[in-house]
Every structure is written in C-alpha cells, then in structure tokens.
Amino acid sequence: MDQKARDRAGVEQVEPGMAEKEGQRPTLKTIAFMTGLGVTTVSRALKDAPEIGEATRRRVQLVARQIGYRPNRAGVRLRTGKTNVISLILNTEDEVTGFLSDIIYGISEVLADTPYHLVVTPYSRTNDPLEPVRYVVETGSADGIIISRIEPDDPRVRYLVEHDFPFATHGRTAMGVEHAFHDYDNHAYAAEAVRTLGRAGRRRLALLPPPPTLTYYHETRNGFSEALLETGASEVPFPSAHLDLPLDRIRQHAADLMRRANRPDGIVCSGAGAAIALVAGIEEAGLTLGHDVDIVTKQSTQFLHWFRPQLFIAREDFSLAGRDLAIALLKRIGGADPKTLQTLSSPVWDGRPVDAPGNG
Amino acid sequence: MDQKARDRAGVEQVEPGMAEKEGQRPTLKTIAFMTGLGVTTVSRALKDAPEIGEATRRRVQLVARQIGYRPNRAGVRLRTGKTNVISLILNTEDEVTGFLSDIIYGISEVLADTPYHLVVTPYSRTNDPLEPVRYVVETGSADGIIISRIEPDDPRVRYLVEHDFPFATHGRTAMGVEHAFHDYDNHAYAAEAVRTLGRAGRRRLALLPPPPTLTYYHETRNGFSEALLETGASEVPFPSAHLDLPLDRIRQHAADLMRRANRPDGIVCSGAGAAIALVAGIEEAGLTLGHDVDIVTKQSTQFLHWFRPQLFIAREDFSLAGRDLAIALLKRIGGADPKTLQTLSSPVWDGRPVDAPGNG
DNA sequence: CTATCATTCTGCAACGTTTCAGATGATAAT
DNA sequence: ATTATCATCTGAAACGTTGCAGAATGATAG
Numbered sequence: 001m002d003q004k005a006r007d008r009a010g011v012e013q014v015e016p017g018m019a020e021k022e023g024q025r026p027t028l029k030t031i032a033f034m035t036g037l038g039v040t041t042v043s044r045a046l047k048d049a050p051e052i053g054e055a056t057r058r059r060v061q062l063v064a065r066q067i068g069y070r071p072n073r074a075g076v077r078l079r080t081g082k083t084n085v086i087s088l089i090l091n092t093e094d095e096v097t098g099f100l101s102d103i104i105y106g107i108s109e110v111l112a113d114t115p116y117h118l119v120v121t122p123y124s125r126t127n128d129p130l131e132p133v134r135y136v137v138e139t140g141s142a143d144g145i146i147i148s149r150i151e152p153d154d155p156r157v158r159y160l161v162e163h164d165f166p167f168a169t170h171g172r173t174a175m176g177v178e179h180a181f182h183d184y185d186n187h188a189y190a191a192e193a194v195r196t197l198g199r200a201g202r203r204r205l206a207l208l209p210p211p212p213t214l215t216y217y218h219e220t221r222n223g224f225s226e227a228l229l230e231t232g233a234s235e236v237p238f239p240s241a242h243l244d245l246p247l248d249r250i251r252q253h254a255a256d257l258m259r260r261a262n263r264p265d266g267i268v269c270s271g272a273g274a275a276i277a278l279v280a281g282i283e284e285a286g287l288t289l290g291h292d293v294d295i296v297t298k299q300s301t302q303f304l305h306w307f308r309p310q311l312f313i314a315r316e317d318f319s320l321a322g323r324d325l326a327i328a329l330l331k332r333i334g335g336a337d338p339k340t341l342q343t344l345s346s347p348v349w350d351g352r353p354v355d356a357p358g359n360g
Numbered sequence: 361m362d363q364k365a366r367d368r369a370g371v372e373q374v375e376p377g378m379a380e381k382e383g384q385r386p387t388l389k390t391i392a393f394m395t396g397l398g399v400t401t402v403s404r405a406l407k408d409a410p411e412i413g414e415a416t417r418r419r420v421q422l423v424a425r426q427i428g429y430r431p432n433r434a435g436v437r438l439r440t441g442k443t444n445v446i447s448l449i450l451n452t453e454d455e456v457t458g459f460l461s462d463i464i465y466g467i468s469e470v471l472a473d474t475p476y477h478l479v480v481t482p483y484s485r486t487n488d489p490l491e492p493v494r495y496v497v498e499t500g501s502a503d504g505i506i507i508s509r510i511e512p513d514d515p516r517v518r519y520l521v522e523h524d525f526p527f528a529t530h531g532r533t534a535m536g537v538e539h540a541f542h543d544y545d546n547h548a549y550a551a552e553a554v555r556t557l558g559r560a561g562r563r564r565l566a567l568l569p570p571p572p573t574l575t576y577y578h579e580t581r582n583g584f585s586e587a588l589l590e591t592g593a594s595e596v597p598f599p600s601a602h603l604d605l606p607l608d609r610i611r612q613h614a615a616d617l618m619r620r621a622n623r624p625d626g627i628v629c630s631g632a633g634a635a636i637a638l639v640a641g642i643e644e645a646g647l648t649l650g651h652d653v654d655i656v657t658k659q660s661t662q663f664l665h666w667f668r669p670q671l672f673i674a675r676e677d678f679s680l681a682g683r684d685l686a687i688a689l690l691k692r693i694g695g696a697d698p699k700t701l702q703t704l705s706s707p708v709w710d711g712r713p714v715d716a717p718g719n720g
Numbered sequence: 721c722t723a724t725c726a727t728t729c730t731g732c733a734a735c736g737t738t739t740c741a742g743a744t745g746a747t748a749a750t
Numbered sequence: 751a752t753t754a755t756c757a758t759c760t761g762a763a764a765c766g767t768t769g770c771a772g773a774a775t776g777a778t779a780g
Contacts, residue, residue, distance in 0.1 A: 025500070027766055038730045043768060053728060070499050074443075075766030077434035078735045101460040108482040117501070119477050122468040138385070139430050141477070247663060273663060280666040303607060303633060306640040307667050387736055398760045403738060413758060435736030438765045 026067045027075075034063055046071075084115045086329060087142035089132045090122050091149060099300055099318050103170070106322020107146070114330065116143075130155055137165050144329045146170065150181075152215045168329040168341065170321055172215050180332045180341035182324040184298075184316050186216045186270070189347040190223030191230075193268040193296035196312050196349075198231040200294050202266030206236045206257065208278060210270050211244040220270055236264035243270055247277040254281025258293070269297040272304055279308055298347070314347040321345065386429045394423055406431075444475045446689060447502035449492045450482050451509060459660055459678050463530070466682020467506070474690065476503075490515055497525050504689045506530065510541075512575045528689040528701070530681055532575050540692045540701035542684040544658075544676050546576045546630070549707040550583030551590075553628040553656035556672050556709075558591040560654050562626030566596045566617065568638060570630050571604040580630055596624035603630055607637040614641025618653070629657040632664055639668055658707070674707040681705065 024030075028046075032039045037060065045052045045060035046069075052060075063069075077083050088107065090100065104118070111118055119142060123132045129149075133156045136142050143166065147156055150171030160167045161177055168180040190207070197205055207224050210217040228235055241253045257263060258281060269275045275297035279289055287293060290310030297304065298316045305313060328341035384390075388406075392399045397420065405412045405420035406429075412420075423429075437443050448467065450460065464478070471478055479502060483492045489509075493516045496502050503526065507516055510531030520527045521537055528540040550567070557565055567584050570577040588595055601613045617623060618641065629635045635657035639649055647653060650670030657664065658676045665673060688701035 025498070028768095029766080039766090040731080040768080041729055043766095044729090047768095051728060056728080068498075072438070072766045073499070073501065074434045074437035075735095076768085078432070078438050078737090078765090079767040079769090081735085083434075099461075100464070104460070104464075104480055105482055108480065112482075117479050117481075120464060120468065120480050121477070122465055122472075138428075139433070140385070141433065251666070273661075276663045276666050280663075301633075303636045303640075306611070306636050388738095389736080399736090400738080400761075401759055403736095404759090407738095411758065416758080432736050435765095436738080438735090438767090439737040439739085441765080 026069045031063055035060055083143050085117050085119050085142040086144050087119050087121055087136045088146045102300055102318035103322040106319035107326040110323050110326035137163050144333045146325050150215050151213055166332040168325045170325060178338045180328040180338050182321050182343045185344050185346050186219040187223035189314055190220045190268055191227035194224055194227035196296055197266035197294055198233055202294055203233045204236050204264050205233050205266040206238040206264035208269045208274055209242050211242045224268055243274050247273055250274050250277035251281040254278045255284040258282050258285035258287050265293050267295045269295055272299040314349050386427045391423055395420055443503050445477050445479050445502040446504050447479050447481055447496050448506045462660055462678035463682040466679035467686040470683050470686035497523050504693045506685050510575050511573055526692040528685045530685060538698045540688040540698050542681050542703045545704050545706050546579040547583035549674055550580045550628055551587035554584055554587035554591060556656055557626035557654055558593055562654055563593045564596050564624050565593050565626040566598040566624035568629040568634055569602050571602045584628055603634050607633055610634050610637035611641040614638045615644040618642050618645035618647050625653050627655045629655055632659040674709050
C-alpha cells in the first residue's frame with residue numbers, strides 16, 4: 001500500500017531522515033533517534049534487560065508508550081524465529097452445532113492479553129490430517145498447535161512429540177506419552193447418563209457413540225458399559241451409528257432402531273445435533289420421547305430443552321475447553337512440563353432434574 | 361526451538377556452510393548454492409520474471425520443488441510489507457447458532473488455494489468496535505479485513521476507506537461509499553416471509569427484527585412493511601424485541617406478546633436461535649405453532665424442521681457468505697474496483713412448502 | 721599511576737526476502 | 751571497428767529486530 005513511500009525514505013546514512021518518517025509506524029530506530037540512544041540500547045531497555053540504567057530504561061519506555069511503539073512482528077519473527085502465533089487446526093466437516101465458535105472465543109479470550117494471534121487452519125477430512133500439522137512445523141509458521149478429534153494412537157501427536165513442537169490436544173491419547181490436553185470427562189458423562197436413565201426406570205439402553213476412531217469413543221463406551229453393569233441394565237445394540245454420520249442418516253438409523261421389536265427404552269447420545277436427529281427418528285417411528293423412550297445428551301448451547309423438555313441434558317462448555325487449551329499451550333511454549341498441563345472437565349447436569357420420573 | 365542451531369551456522373562468508381544447513385529449512389540461498397546462481401536470480405526465477413532465461417527458470421523451479429522450498433513469510437513480510445494474512449474480526453457475543461463455523465469454513469476454502477492465512481480477532485461488544493480494526497491497520501498485521509455487524513453509517517467502514525485499507529463487509533452500509541460486501545437479501549426474505557404467512561391465511565403479523573443499529577434491520581423492516589401493504593396484512597407491534605437479546609429474554613417477550621389480546625397470528629423471525637425461543641414462548645403461553653400462529657424463519661443448519669415441522673424456513677448459507685467475502689477481499693487486495701465486488705444472496709425456501717395451509 | 725573491573729552503552733552482523741543499479745557478454749546497428 | 755541494444759545474470763542495500771563482541775566511562779584495587 002504505502003510501500004513506495006517507505007522506499008523513498010531513509011536513503012541517506014548520516015541524516016536518518018526522521019522528518020519524512022513522520023506518518024510512518026515508529027520503530028526502534030525512531031525511538032533511538034528521539035532519545036539519542038542506540039537502537040540496541042532501546043531494544044534492551046524495552047525488555048528490561050539488566051545492563052540498562054534505571055533512568056534510561058524509564059525514559060525509553062516512556063517515549064515508546066507515548067508514540068505508541070509496537071514491535072514489528074516480521075522483524076522479531078525473522079530474527080528470533082518466534083512467530084507469536086497459535087495455530088488452531090480443525091476439520092472442515094466438523095460439528096455443525098456451533099462448537100467451533102465457543103472454542104475459538106475461549107482461546108481468543110486467553111490470547112487477548114498476550115502478543116499471540118490465532119490462525120485458523122481447517123482441513124478436509126478427506127485429506128491427510130497430518131498435512132496441516134506438518135506444514136506448521138516445517139514452515140515454522142506458529143509457536144504452538146491445537147488439534148482436536150484425537151485418536152488413541154494419533155499420528156499427529158506422535159509427529160509433534162518427535163519434533164518437539166509445542167501443542168495441546170482437545171481430547172486424550174493412549175500412547176503412553178505425556179502431552180498437554182483438555183478433555184471432557186466422557187466416561188463420567190456416559191456413566192451418569194446411564195444412571196439417570198436407570199432412575200427414570202429405563203432398563204434397555206442404546207448408545208449413540210462418537211466416531212469409533214476417536215479416543216472419546218472408548219471413554220464413552222467404557223463409562224456406558226460400567227454403569228450398565230452397576231445398574232443391571234442391558235444394552236440394545238445400535239449398529240454402525242455414530243456422531244460423524246450426517247444428521248439425516250442418524251435420523252434414519254434411529255427410526256429403524258425404534259421400529260425393531262427389541263427397541264431400547266433409553267438412549268445415551270454424545271452430541272446435541274445427533275440428539276435432535278434421534279428425536280426426529282423416534283417420532284417418525286410413531287413413538288413419544290419421555291414416554292416410550294428417554295434420551296440423555298450433551299449440549300453446549302442452551303436451547304435443547306426448548307426443543308424437547310423431556311431431554312436429560314448435561315452441559316459441555318467449549319469455551320472453557322478453548323481457555324484451558326490456550327493456557328496449557330502457552331505454558332507449554334514457555335517450557336512447562338506437559339504433565340502439569342492436563343485438565344479434565346466434569347459434566348454439569350442441568351435442564352430436567354436427573355431424578356425425575358421417565359414419564360414426561 | 362532450534363534457534364541456537366541456526367545461530368551456530370553460517371558464520372563464514374566465503375564458505376556458506378551448506379553442509380550444516382542440511383536439516384535446515386531451505387531458503388533462496390540454499391537454492392542459489394545448489395544451482396550455482398545468485399540469490400537474486402533465484403528469487404526472480406521463482407516468480408517468473410521476464411529477465412530470466414527459460415532454461416534457468418525451469419532449473420530453479422525444479423530444484424525448488426524438489427527440496428520443498430517455501431518462501432519465508434517473515435522475510436517477505438519484512439521486505440515487502442505484504443503479510444499474506446486476512447483478518448476476520450468478530451463479536452465475542454455473536455451468534456450462538458454456529459454461524460461462525462460456516463463463515464470460517466467458507467473463507468478457508470477460498471484461502472486454501474492461496475498463500476493467505478486466516479487470523480481470527482474477536483472483540484467484546486462492550487469494547488470499541490473500532491479498536492481491532494485500528495490495530496490491524498496501524499500495525500499492518502494483515503493485508504485485508506473482514507467485518508460483520510455492519511451499521512448504515514459504520515465508523516469502521518469510514519476508517520478503512522479513509523486509510524485506503526482493503527476490506528469486505530458482511531452486510532451493507534448506507535454511506536454512499538462503494539466497498540466490497542456480501543449480503544443476504546433480507547429485504548426479499550422478509551417480504552417473501554410476509555407473503556408466505558399471507559398464503560397461510562395469516563393477517564396480523566409481528567416482526568422479530570435484527571438489532572436496530574444494524575443495516576439489515578432496516579432492510580428486513582422495509583421488506584416486511586412493503587409486503588404488508590402488498591398483502592393487506594397488518595402489523596402487530598413487538599416492542600423492544602430483537603435478535604441481540606438473550607434467547608431467554610426473547611422467550612419471555614414472546615410469551616408476553618402471545619398472551620396479549622391482540623396477539624399476532626404470524627411472526628417473521630430473522631434468526632434460527634430466536635425462532636426456537638419464540639416457539640418456546642408461544643407454547644409457554646399455551647398456544648400451538650401452526651394452529652394459533654405461524655412462524656417464518658431463516659436457518660443455516662438443517663435441523664430446524666425437526667424442531668417443529670410447522671415452521672416456514674428459508675435457508676441462509678453462511679459458507680457461501682464466507683467464500684464470497686474471501687473472494688471479494690482478495691480481488692480488492694489485488695486492486696479491483698469495489699463496485700465489482702458486491703454480492704447479494706437470495707433466500708432459498710425449503711422445508712414446508714410456502715403454499716401449504718396454516719394448519720399443520 | 722597503572723591494571724582490573726563493573727556499569728552502561730554501542731556498532732556490526734544476521735535472519736530471508738526483494739528492489740535497485742549495474743555487470744557481463746553477445747548480438748545488431750552504424 | 752565502434753557503439754548501441756538486448757538478454758541474463760549479479761552484489762549491495764534495506765525492511766526491523768536481537769545477539770555478540772566490544773567501547774567508553776568511572777571506580778576500585780594493586
């Protein structure tokens with residue numbers, strides 16, 4: 001834009017031509033000129049280096065503040081390799097339900113008080129999930145990475161650990177390697193969901209689980225199974241149904257399921273969008289939510305209980321996830337031990353009380 | 361991370377020490393060394409400059425591809441001022457309904473084939489909306505900006521035009537200044553919504569409009585009013601209700617409205633989340649959607665007709681908005697005339713057919 | 721009075737890129 | 751034979767920053 005103006009200025013060595021730089025963005029050189037100090041001194045003074053005199057330091061910082069000096073990111077990055085960028089890598093097809101917004105807001109909230117910028121890098125699920133991660137690491141285009149859709153044995157985690165690149169995951173792995181993560185306690189969620197249905201008198205339960213490749217599929221399933229044993233309820237298989245299916249497919253599957261002779265009287269569901277599709281399928285089969293069958297689900301936004309008040313609902317706070325992930329990643333970049341950067345968030349039950357009777 | 365290694369290498373002038381740079385990221389110097397050419401020649405060859413011989417150019421490009429050369433963004437940025445960054449500025453409190461995800465995906469889809477990165481910069485509605493825009497312009501931290509929540513007389517637009525900074529808006533202004541935008545045709549939407557309700561036999565219509573400060577409030581209201589005249593229906597005031605209220609407040613307002621003696625028999629609503637709240641309020645007042653009252657609304661995701669099949673629904677495609685905004689902005693950065701970068705997307709009606717009778 | 725030392729400040733060089741102003745031959749025009 | 755023109759190529763400089771090695775000053779010790 002104003003490149004020519006910049007090229008025009010500063011040709012002479014002796015007279016730095018600060019007059020022409022009037023409207024330009026101030027740099028260290030500007031401050032050096034104004035204070036009569038050297039550029040190096042100014043640079044050090046601004047970062048409170050010990051070899052700068054107290055008076056000088058204060059003077060420099062005052063001037064810098066006055067003229068609104070901001071370090072040039074490209075200069076810093078070129079010199080130090082530090083990008084001051086966090087890269088959020090996510091699936092194009094992921095989560096229609098607004099989950100992304102919350103996580104981004106959560107991350108931004110934390111980054112707002114730091115020099116960090118948030119770069120969002122989506123990739124299509126059809127492509128190699130490793131690709132965007134490799135890109136960031138190879139080009140050094142960020143100081144840290146946040147990834148989601150974590151698998152028990154995740155190639156991205158392996159790659160990042162191997163390259164000693166700071167990262168945090170939304171979800172856990174089972175690779176015997178410590179890394180920063182935030183996760184929702186899906187085990188607790190599924191178990192409590194089963195107990196809730198038990199209290200509602202439901203004994204024949206189905207599970208609409210996360211995609212089987214992901215870690216939290218197993219957590220969910222384990223929680224589900226353990227609580228089944230505990231409550232003495234039985235599982236009605238819900239074959240090949242999972243959260244990654246298009247909502248319309250889930251609706252179909254649900255309708256088919258509910259038309260079977262041995263249909264479930266309770267369903268544990270791991271996503272808000274899927275729960276809506278489930279209900280649609282149930283009603284398509286001529287059954288009534290809260291009467292013939294109960295559903296427990298998670299939600300991040302508030303309106304699910306307006307959709308059907310009969311739903312049992314646990315809250316999952318994605319902005320908390322974003323905040324925790326950002327905090328963990330920043331600490332990791334700062335060199336903290338990954339073991340100390342692992343958080344788990346517990347389900348909070350709201351909406352219909354968990355001990356209400358099943359008949360709505 | 362590997363900064364020390366980098367500092368270690370390349371001290372000698374004569375022998376460039378390419379051996380030690382083995383594991384390092386290739387730069388122009390690397391290619392220059394490998395091809396035996398000068399750095400300048402390599403730089404030019406890679407961007408198809410005319411003063412480079414055909415053979416040389418191909419040779420350089422081959423080597424570059426082989427070793428996986430990627431220009432260093434910081435280098436380019438420092439030298440040219442070009443950041444290859446698009447900044448998306450958005451409201452923290454905005455749109456619970458997943459609208460953000462779609463728009464980000466739309467933008468990313470376009471940027472994927474370019475060297476551009478997408479930086480997301482949220483700001484709280486309580487702060488100055490101008491602040492993040494000013495930051496980007498003053499620090500030159502992006503080549504272009506996308507903003508939303510556009511007002512008829514928008515200070516951000518004024519600022520950006522004054523500073524001749526490339527931008528595109530999601531929504532239109534009324535400032536008599538040409539700029540790149542993408543907008544949904546809310547005038548057409550509201551008008552068609554009124555006609556739809558008319559065909560359903562509804563004569564006493566209320567409008568749940570966008571926030572009154574935004575441009576599309578007026579578009580919506582004008583479309584609504586014009587179609588009222590056209591169809592001979594009358595308006596039932598729905599005072600102080602708009603989309604920016606918390607959903608629970610909207611529910612309350614709706615319940616109050618529907619308990620009034622002169623309650624509407626049709627409501628035009630400008631947002632999916634709000635429509636759900638409206639329905640909740642209506643049912644709270646003991647009335648039945650599709651019988652006592654009909655609602656027309658927009659949705660970006662698909663599940664609204666599962667919520668209540670009686671809803672009249674128009675689709676609003678936010679990923680299209682994202683794509684159009686990104687395309688327009690890139691062209692604007694390329695110097696295109698803003699007048700040629702303005703797109704309007706028409707409502708597409710789906711779900712319940714518009715000429716179905718009002719009784720569901 | 722010199723040597724040593726801490727304190728405080730400073731040039732220079734380099735990160736990777738592009739632009740500017742040539743340089744080098746070769747070929748064409750005079 | 752001399753000059754102009756052209757096609758290719760090149761080194762130096764600069765963008766803003768920080769690390770390194772060292773300079774200037776004064777103080778302390780020998």
